[in-house]
Amino acid sequence: MLIILDPVMSKSTVESREVKFPPSEAFRFSIESIKRRFVRALITAVSIILGIAFYVGLRTMSDIMLSIYGTSEAARSYQLWMAIISLIVCAVGILNSMLMAVTERTKEIGTMKCLGAMDGHILMIFMFEAILVGVIGGFIGAVVGWLAGVLIYIGEYMNVIFSSALMTSYIMRMGEGILIAMILSVGATIYPAYHAASMDPADALRFEL
Amino acid sequence: MRYEYTVETEDLAKYYQLGEVVVKALDGIDLRIRRGEYLSIMGPSGSGKTTLFNMIGGLDRPTRGRVYIDEVDISKLDAYELAWLRCRKIGYIFQTFNLIPVLTALENVTLPMIFAGVPREERMRRAVEILNRVGLGDRLHHKPAELSGGQQQRVAIARALANDPVIVLADEPTGNLDLHTGLEIINMLRQLNVEKGVTIFTATHDLKMIDVSDRIVWIRDGKVDRIEKRVDVVVGMEEI
Ligand SMILES: Nc1ncnc2c1ncn2[C@@H]1O[C@H](COP(=O)(O)OP(=O)(O)OP(=O)(O)O)[C@@H](O)[C@H]1O
Numbered sequence: 001m002l003i004i005l006d007p008v009m010s011k012s013t014v015e016s017r018e019v020k021f022p023p024s025e026a027f028r029f030s031i032e033s034i035k036r037r038f039v040r041a042l043i044t045a046v047s048i049i050l051g052i053a054f055y056v057g058l059r060t061m062s063d064i065m066l067s068i069y070g071t072s073e074a075a076r077s078y079q080l081w082m083a084i085i086s087l088i089v090c091a092v093g094i095l096n097s098m099l100m101a102v103t104e105r106t107k108e109i110g111t112m113k114c115l116g117a118m119d120g121h122i123l124m125i126f127m128f129e130a131i132l133v134g135v136i137g138g139f140i141g142a143v144v145g146w147l148a149g150v151l152i153y154i155g156e157y158m159n160v161i162f163s164s165a166l167m168t169s170y171i172m173r174m175g176e177g178i179l180i181a182m183i184l185s186v187g188a189t190i191y192p193a194y195h196a197a198s199m200d201p202a203d204a205l206r207f208e209l
Numbered sequence: 210m211r212y213e214y215t216v217e218t219e220d221l222a223k224y225y226q227l228g229e230v231v232v233k234a235l236d237g238i239d240l241r242i243r244r245g246e247y248l249s250i251m252g253p254s255g256s257g258k259t260t261l262f263n264m265i266g267g268l269d270r271p272t273r274g275r276v277y278i279d280e281v282d283i284s285k286l287d288a289y290e291l292a293w294l295r296c297r298k299i300g301y302i303f304q305t306f307n308l309i310p311v312l313t314a315l316e317n318v319t320l321p322m323i324f325a326g327v328p329r330e331e332r333m334r335r336a337v338e339i340l341n342r343v344g345l346g347d348r349l350h351h352k353p354a355e356l357s358g359g360q361q362q363r364v365a366i367a368r369a370l371a372n373d374p375v376i377v378l379a380d381e382p383t384g385n386l387d388l389h390t391g392l393e394i395i396n397m398l399r400q401l402n403v404e405k406g407v408t409i410f411t412a413t414h415d416l417k418m419i420d421v422s423d424r425i426v427w428i429r430d431g432k433v434d435r436i437e438k439r440v441d442v443v444v445g446m447e448e449i
């Protein structure tokens with residue numbers, strides 16, 4: 001029967017009726033996109049760098065103070081709160097710039113869907129971008145924050161601040177910082193990216209800022 | 210398998226609810242586009258041309274009615290099949306070109322082939338070949354912003370052709386171009402239609418399009434006003 005051979009009906013050709021966008025392609029696309037939209041990436045990265053620098057800086061100072069003066073529990077938790085509040089303030093900035101970065105690409109997202117992209121592919125591109133910006137911004141922020149924290153004590157307490165116990169906590173703080181940066185960056189991107197990716201292409205294409 | 214009709218619409222309607230009022234952008238369109246036909250939709254601004262383009266292209270959901278592409282009801286497709294349809298069967302061309310701004314001409318043309326699963330070498334070879342065919346062999350590594358409007362539209366045509374679509378849908382492809390450049394684009398679409406047998410659907414205000422179209426469908430307020438073969442066309446001034 002002819003109809004069985006019809007590619008539309010035939011079960012055996014079902015796999016071939018799928019579009020492809022392997023993560024490796026999505027990753028390459030993300031890197032290119034960051035490189036070629038460097039200023040936009042920088043704006044996002046700056047808010048991450050600031051936030052993480054504050055956090056890691058305050059935490060580092062708090063650790064150093066503990067090993068020099070044996071800070072009280074109350075003072076420690078006060079310092080933690082300061083660090084968290086600075087993070088929250090910066091999170092608002094990150095959210096804002098991520099929202100802009102995704103929204104201004106709505107039309108591009110609509111175009112990609114006309115070319116065969118599925119919602120998940122779009123989301124994947126944005127997630128890679130968010131992770132990259134998060135990790136790079138977080139790393140820079142962590143180093144800057146740590147330097148700031150350490151430099152304050154470097155004159156008087158040279159031997160204390162490079163003790164092996166503190167070295168471990170520095171590394172922990174910086175790791176924390178990078179992780180937080182990644183979470184904030186991905187968290188701020190996921191909703192706007194999901195929203196834009198699941199729009200009908202017609203709506204996305206009509207979208208103007 | 211070759212189908213007699215590349216596109217069929219059945220009582221196709223799209224309503225928009227704007228507060229209290231219902232805007233009937235499309236209101237019962239029955240249309241059959243033969244394989245290999247060059248069909249133009251004409252009508253005044255707001256008559257529903259873009260809406261029809263979106264419906265036929267599977268870019269938006271109708272309020273009522275059906276669209277068949279190669280005899281498949283596209284409302285029955287799942288997300289995978291719909292993406293595949295957009296990727297492999299249809300090429301889209303827009304008034305505003307809609308190239309990806311951060312990608313070069315070459316990369317813009319290879320993008321749909323990535324989704325089609327074409328291997329890298331083959332993608333490059335094909336993209337260069339198509340860009341040569343549209344006369345942009347010397348602009349492969351230019352970004353859209355570094356190209357003129359006409360050149361951008363030619364990249365868009367090359368991109369639309371990347372996966373050998375059965376139909377090319379164009380929404381005012383000459384809307385942002387001057388007379389001469391517009392004519393170039395129209396001739397390119399016609400050539401494609403004649404030589405490759407690609408079905409062409411354009412929504413347009415451009416009277417130059419009449420010369421190359423096999424049929425012209427005039428729409429007004431979301432309804433088909435009349436359908437004419439090229440030889441019969443008489444244009445009233447108020448219709449443009
Ligand atoms: N997203 C939308 N929401 C509400 N109304 C809409 C929407 N899209 C289109 N319309 C309405 O539907 C009607 C048809 O619009 P459409 O864009 O299809 O016209 P058109 O023929 O393409 O016009 P033009 O020649 O100006 O491009 C118009 O009255 C328009 O206001």
Ligand SMILES: [Mg+2]
Pocket residue numbers: 258259260380
């Ligand atoms: Mg229109």
